[in-house]
Structure formats: structure tokens, C-alpha cells
Amino acid sequence: MIRAMQDRVPQLVTTIAGLREAVAAARRAGQRIGLVPTMGALHEGHLSLVRAAKRECPCAVVSIYVNPSQFGPKEDLAAYPRTLDADLAALSACRPDWVFAPSNQEMYGRDHATWVEVGSVAQPLEGVFRPGHFRGVTTVVLKLLNLVQPDAAYFGQKDFQQACVVGRMVADLNVPVTIRVGPTVREPDGLAMSSRNRYLSPAARQRAVVLWKSLQLARRLVEQGERRAETILAGMRELVATAEDVQIDYVALADPQTLQPVEAVSRPTLAALAVRIEGTRLIDNCLLEP
Numbered sequence: 140m141i142r143a144m145q146d147r148v149p150q151l152v153t154t155i156a157g158l159r160e161a162v163a164a165a166r167r168a169g170q171r172i173g174l175v176p177t178m179g180a181l182h183e184g185h186l187s188l189v190r191a192a193k194r195e196c197p198c199a200v201v202s203i204y205v206n207p208s209q210f211g212p213k214e215d216l217a218a219y220p221r222t223l224d225a226d227l228a229a230l231s232a233c234r235p236d237w238v239f240a241p242s243n244q245e246m247y248g249r250d251h252a253t254w255v256e257v258g259s260v261a262q263p264l265e266g267v268f269r270p271g272h273f274r275g276v277t278t279v280v281l282k283l284l285n286l287v288q289p290d291a292a293y294f295g296q297k298d299f300q301q302a303c304v305v306g307r308m309v310a311d312l313n314v315p316v317t318i319r320v321g322p323t324v325r326e327p328d329g330l331a332m333s334s335r336n337r338y339l340s341p342a343a344r345q346r347a348v349v350l351w352k353s354l355q356l357a358r359r360l361v362e363q364g365e366r367r368a369e370t371i372l373a374g375m376r377e378l379v380a381t382a383e384d385v386q387i388d389y390v391a392l393a394d395p396q397t398l399q400p401v402e403a404v405s406r407p408t409l410a411a412l413a414v415r416i417e418g419t420r421l422i423d424n425c426l427l428e429p
């Protein structure tokens with residue numbers, strides 16, 4: 140009961156002018172401001188970032204915006220779940236101060252012609268399979284950072300490369316914000332929470348655990364002393380292939396700073412993979428610590 144009384148649907152703002160006004164008041168009050176950028180269809184992974192933002196910043200802003208410019212022409216922009224009412228209800232227990240949910244018109248005026256493109260870390264892995272994706276992400280994230288001017292912005296480790304790309308962008312463009320990366324939140328069987336999991340049929344959902352199993356295998360092999368990337372990758376691919384109708388985009392072992400492939404796991408190494416199950420593309424990763 141007490142909890143229900145404390146929970147409050149967060150205040151929704153849909154215009155840039157309204158958002159600027161809201162955060163200006165917090166800034167005038169000397170409050171630290173945290174931003175959690177999302178595309179909605181919120182799950183526990185997002186909520187854990189909102190809780191972290193709220194712990195560290197008296198003023199927490201969550202943006203909910205399905206950003207068209209980060210979807211390729213054959214990707215799931217039209218199908219992407221838009222669940223604003225449920226998102227607001229889910230957020231009420233985390234008590235963010237503001238939710239910014241703009242329209243496309245508000246975010247990209249008709250004449251929008253400026254894009255932010257990160258090199259190096261944006262190129263391998265997702266960059267190969269989703270050309271233009273990170274250009275859309277960095278453009279919208281920089282816009283959000285400019286609008287909110289937060290002290291800290293929160294991203295999930297599940298999108299490890301995205302966090303690296305955003306980190307590179309803010310360093311290169313001298314954006315005064317701290318990028319915080321929260322741990323991947325998993326279902327009880329290990330599947331990383333993702334808004335796209337809801338596309339999966341019950342059978343595909345069961346098979347999706349193969350991503351986590353292959354990462355666990357990589358961890359086990361490293362624990363047992365295996366260091367050769369080729370051997371670890373072969374084991375991971377073999378394991379993924381045991382699941383019916385699962386196509387691999389990539390399985391990779393990479394340097395967690397540069398995202399370039401490594402030949403041996405001699406330092407902390409990123410294990411990452413992207414697979415398609417019944418047309419749904421899922422990604423996951425973990426750090427291997429030899």
C-alpha cells in the first residue's frame with residue numbers, strides 16, 4: 140500500500156521546449172541530472188539503469204524514442220514495439236522525474252541534414268552487419284545529450300559496442316558527460332533481456348538461450364586454460380549450431396577497447412555474438428578474464 144502511494148506515473152514531456160524547461164529548473168536547483176536513453180518497450184534491463192540514474196542523480200530523465208535513423212531499410216522499424224502506457228506504468232516504481240517521448244517531427248525537423256559518424260569502434264561487429272546503424276545512434280544520442288545536458292548518461296552492457304561508440308563520440312567531441320554502463324540483466328535461463336525478445340515464438344524463445352550458453356562455454360574454456368581464440372570461437376559456433384534454425388551473423392573475441400579481433404585471450408577480452416532466430420536478431424556478450 141505504502142509502495143502504491145509512493146509510486147507515481149512520471150511526468151511526460153513530448154516537446155523539446157518542455158524538456159529544456161524541465162531540466163533547466165533542475166539545473167538551477169543545482170541538481171545532478173542523469174539521462175537514460177531508451178527506445179521504450181522497457182524491461183528490467185532498462186529499469187535497472189533508471190534506478191542507477193536515480194540513485195546517482197536527484198533528477199533522472201528517461202527518453203523513449205524509436206529512432207528511425209538507426210534502423211536499416213530491411214530492419215524492424217515498423218514492427219518495433221511501441222508501448223508508451225505500459226512503459227510509463229513500469230517506470231512509476233523507479234520514480235524518474237521526467238520521461239521525454241518526442242515525435243519524429245520534434246526530433247528530426249524536415250530539413251535535418253547533420254549526422255554524427257564515429258570511425259574505428261563503430262566499424263567491426265555490428266558495424267559490418269548493420270551499416271548506418273551507429274550513425275543513427277550517435278546522432279540521436281548527441282541530440283539527446285545536447286537537449287538534457289546531463290551529468291551522466293546510462294547505457295546497458297548488452298549493447299557493449301554501442302556504449303563504446305557513444306564513449307568514443309563524447310570523448311572526441313568533448314561532450315561533458317560521464318557514460319555509465321550497467322550490467323546486462325538476464326532471464327532466469329540466462330537469455331539477455333531485450334525488447335526484441337518479445338518477437339520470439341515459444342519455440343524460438345527456448346532456442347535463444349544458446350547465445351548465453353555459448354558465452355558460458357567460452358568462459359569455461361578460458362577457466363580451463365584455453366587461450367587460442369580460434370579454438371574458443373570454434374566451440375562457440377559449434378554450440379550455436381546445435382540449435383535448430385539459428386543463423387550466425389558473427390561470433391567474435393575482441394579487444395574490449397578497440398573491438399578489434401584478438402588471436403589469444405591473454406588479457407580481458409570481449410566475447411560477443413549476433414544470431415538470427417526465426418528472423419529475430421539477438422546479440423549478447425560477456426567479458427572473458429583470463
Ligand code: PAF
Pocket residue numbers: 176177178204206209276279280298301
Ligand atoms: O539502445 C537503445 O535503445 C538505442 O540505441 C538508444 C541508445 C536509445 C538510441 O536510440
